[in-house]
Amino acid sequence: MISIYFVPAFILFVLIYSMFKGIKVYEVFVDGAKDGFKTVFNIAPFLLTMIFAIDVFRRSGALDLFIKLLTPINNLLNIPSGVVPMILIKPLSGSGAISVMTDIMKTYGVDSTEGVIAALIMGSSETIFYTISLYFGSIGVKKIRHALIVALIAHIISCIIVCNFIWIFR
Amino acid sequence: MVNIIWFLMIIFGILVSFFYNPVDFTNIIAQSAESSVKLCISLLGIMAIWSGIMKLCEKSGLIELFYAMLRLPMKILFPNLENKNKKALYFIVMNIASNMLGLSNAATPFGIKAMEEMQKINIKKDTASDYMIKFIIINSACIQLIPATVISIRANLGSSSPSSIIGPTIAVSILTLFIALFIEAIFRRWYK
Numbered sequence: 123m124i125s126i127y128f129v130p131a132f133i134l135f136v137l138i139y140s141m142f143k144g145i146k147v148y149e150v151f152v153d154g155a156k157d158g159f160k161t162v163f164n165i166a167p168f169l170l171t172m173i174f175a176i177d178v179f180r181r182s183g184a185l186d187l188f189i190k191l192l193t194p195i196n197n198l199l200n201i202p203s204g205v206v207p208m209i210l211i212k213p214l215s216g217s218g219a220i221s222v223m224t225d226i227m228k229t230y231g232v233d234s235t236e237g238v239i240a241a242l243i244m245g246s247s248e249t250i251f252y253t254i255s256l257y258f259g260s261i262g263v264k265k266i267r268h269a270l271i272v273a274l275i276a277h278i279i280s281c282i283i284v285c286n287f288i289w290i291f292r
Numbered sequence: 293m294v295n296i297i298w299f300l301m302i303i304f305g306i307l308v309s310f311f312y313n314p315v316d317f318t319n320i321i322a323q324s325a326e327s328s329v330k331l332c333i334s335l336l337g338i339m340a341i342w343s344g345i346m347k348l349c350e351k352s353g354l355i356e357l358f359y360a361m362l363r364l365p366m367k368i369l370f371p372n373l374e375n376k377n378k379k380a381l382y383f384i385v386m387n388i389a390s391n392m393l394g395l396s397n398a399a400t401p402f403g404i405k406a407m408e409e410m411q412k413i414n415i416k417k418d419t420a421s422d423y424m425i426k427f428i429i430i431n432s433a434c435i436q437l438i439p440a441t442v443i444s445i446r447a448n449l450g451s452s453s454p455s456s457i458i459g460p461t462i463a464v465s466i467l468t469l470f471i472a473l474f475i476e477a478i479f480r481r482w483y484k
Contacts, residue, residue: 152344174324246468270294277432284464
């Protein structure tokens with residue numbers, strides 16, 4: 123809904139404001155588009171490398187095995203077994219998370235506890251591996267210090283809280 | 293960190309497939325490579341367009357206008373950055389605003405530009421600065437005013453009230469953000 127009205131309104135506003143400020147809109151836009159192309163070429167190898175590892179990990183069955191191994195911990199933390207794949211896939215892959223979420227909603231029901239938890243995880247956390255390889259790759263930073271570990275720990279803690287306090291939202 | 297995780301993901305993947313679940317690796321590799329290239333090609337066009345719009349915002353001074361609205365929270369989250377490189381903050385604001393509106397394609401060029409500006413004042417060029425890490429952390433909480441994809445999937449699957457997820461999603465995002473900022477403050481001491 124918001125993108126239907128917001129995007130054209132925003133572009134309209136930017137163009138009129140720029141024109142008003144005496145900017146050569148066409149030339150400046152082309153200049154920006156050039157940057158856009160360069161950026162994608164810069165980040166392409168980083169994306170490919172990261173997606174390669176994620177695909178090998180997922181499609182070899184390692185992710186499923188991981189989920190099985192985590193079952194005792196999940197029972198302890200009160201995480202419904204149905205949503206474990208969602209917690210693990212969300213930091214790795216956006217499209218993967220969408221298909222896992224849809225799957226959970228179909229299996230348990232869209233308004234079930236599992237379905238709502240999956241929706242909340244989908245909307246409240248980012249594809250961390252993608253973001254990190256994209257942003258740090260674009261400027262050539264190799265030592266990312268605690269960026270990944272903090273984002274992952276925060277994601278897991280927030281998922282545990284959501285699973286335990288889901289009754290608030292239902 | 294990324295080195296180790298990347299290494300372990302592939303090693304585990306290959307070992308698991310050897311012992312548990314033989315799969316056609318050549319096929320996985322080929323499909324993975326193809327999907328990455330497809331992603332990059334689809335990114336090319338949309339990134340070019342949003343980068344064009346971004347350049348207009350930058351050149352016309354519009355980003356300063358947006359920044360003025362979010363100046364206080366930015367000053368708290370990124371202390372002293374305003375004196376070091378104000379442009380970085382402009383792009384950070386635009387990135388966060390686009391993410392909030394669910395325009396992730398618009399957010400990416402702004403985010404990359406913000407990283408480039410932060411890199412200019414970074415002393416060790418191969419190492420992430422405190423500002424960059426905080427920026428990534430804020431991004432990873434993914435605060436979105438309207439989670440459009442989730443709502444449309446819920447509607448498709450016949451939820452009794454698809455958009456009732458909006459409030460809880462914002463609440464959880466904000467919670468995640470505060471948890472992340474808190475953990476970051478602790479970890480910062482160990483990762484100098």
